[in-house]
Amino acid sequence: DGGITQSPKYLxxxxxxxxxxxxxQNLNHDAMYWYRQDPGQGxxxxxxxxxxxxxxxxxxxxxxxxxxxKKESFPLTVTSAQKNxxxxxxxxxxxxxxxxxxxxxxxxxxxxx
Amino acid sequence: xxxxxxxxxxxxxxxxxxxxLRCNYxxxxxxxxxxxxxxxxxxxxxxxxxxxxxxxxxxxxxxxxEFNKSQTSFHLRKPSVHISDTAEYFCAVSDRGGSNxxxxxxxxxxxxxxx
Numbered sequence: 001d002g003g004i005t006q007s008p009k010y011l012x013x014x015x016x017x018x019x020x021x022x023x024x025q026n027l028n029h030d031a032m033y034w035y036r037q038d039p040g041q042g043x044x045x046x047x048x049x050x051x052x053x054x055x056x057x058x059x060x061x062x063x064x065x066x067x068x069x070k071k072e073s074f075p076l077t078v079t080s081a082q083k084n085x086x087x088x089x090x091x092x093x094x095x096x097x098x099x100x101x102x103x104x105x106x107x108x109x110x111x112x113x
Numbered sequence: 114x115x116x117x118x119x120x121x122x123x124x125x126x127x128x129x130x131x132x133x134l135r136c137n138y139x140x141x142x143x144x145x146x147x148x149x150x151x152x153x154x155x156x157x158x159x160x161x162x163x164x165x166x167x168x169x170x171x172x173x174x175x176x177x178x179e180f181n182k183s184q185t186s187f188h189l190r191k192p193s194v195h196i197s198d199t200a201e202y203f204c205a206v207s208d209r210g211g212s213n214x215x216x217x218x219x220x221x222x223x224x225x226x227x228x
Contacts, residue, residue, distance in 0.1 A: 004156075040122065042203060042220040043157075090156055100145045100164070100207045100216065104156030 002027050006091050006105035013085075013112055021076045021108045023091035029103070030096045032074040036060060037088040037107075046089075049074055050097045078110060086112045115140040117206050119219035127227050128196055134189040134222045136204035146187040147205040148178055151221075157203060163187065174198075199226045 004025045013019045025032065031050045035043040045058030049068040063082025068074055074093075078085045088109050092102040120135040138144065145164050149157040161172040168180040178189045187204060204219040 006156075040220060043218040045216075092156075100147065101159055101162060102149075102157070102216065104149075104158070106156045107154070109154075 004091055004093055004103055004105035006089075006108050009106065009108060011108060011110050013110065015112055016080045018080060019078050019085075019110065021078070021089055021091075021110070023074045023076065023105060024072055025074075025093045025103075026072060027093055027103060028071075029093035030071070031094045031099070032068070033092045033094075033102065034058075034064070034066065034074070034076045035090045035092065037090055043090065046076065048097075085110055115144070115206055115208065115215065115217050117204050117217050117219035119202075119204055119222050121222050122220065123223045123225070125225045125227060126194055129193045131192050132190065132194050132198075132224065134202050134204075134224065136187045136189065136219060138185050138187065138204070138206045140185075140206060140208065142208050145207045146178075146180060147207075147216075148172075148176070148187070148189050149203045149205060149218075151201045151203065153200075160189075160202070194224070194226045196226050196228060198224060200224060 007022045033048040034046040037043050044060050046064050047066040049055035055066050055068050065077045088107050090107045091105045094102050116139050118137045126132050147162045148160040150160045151157045161170045163170050163180045171177045176191045201221045201223050203221045207216040
């Protein structure tokens, strides 16, 4: 079935460690996104990419990094510079940036101990 | 800059009662409007969208929303809710045909349907 796969679903890390969250899509979508969700705050955009080898910062990019080496893949690295990394992370894709309609993965919950 | 306000953070209702989840937006240009639903520990799913044409849009599971340009609102309604409708609902807005992508989400409304 077509869709977006995020892994791992749950992840624990110690302070000071970098961690990479995986996001893969087989929808043949050009655009991909990473959002962070915190209780009562809705979704906030971290990074987005409209095409391979290109990505842009969203509203809260500090402490995060991404790459887009393949159309299907858009991994997110949460670095030790991110001051409050414990959150639910959602990856999404759309046909293109103008499409508006996003398709979401099931999320990755990161807990920093 | 565009913004979305969901006026209620939580809405508890009884099964088979009607419900309205309120959403207001602000934008300097014409917009696309969306409602997404999120069940516990899952990603978001598109519930319905307004792109153009009829201002009343419907979903396959009985929800509807009406775009009101003069009031800059896109409230979500259902005449009779089920237990299975318990979820968090997010309103979102994006500029129509803008050169800079921006899909802005509200903070969400938790709908709890009680027996």
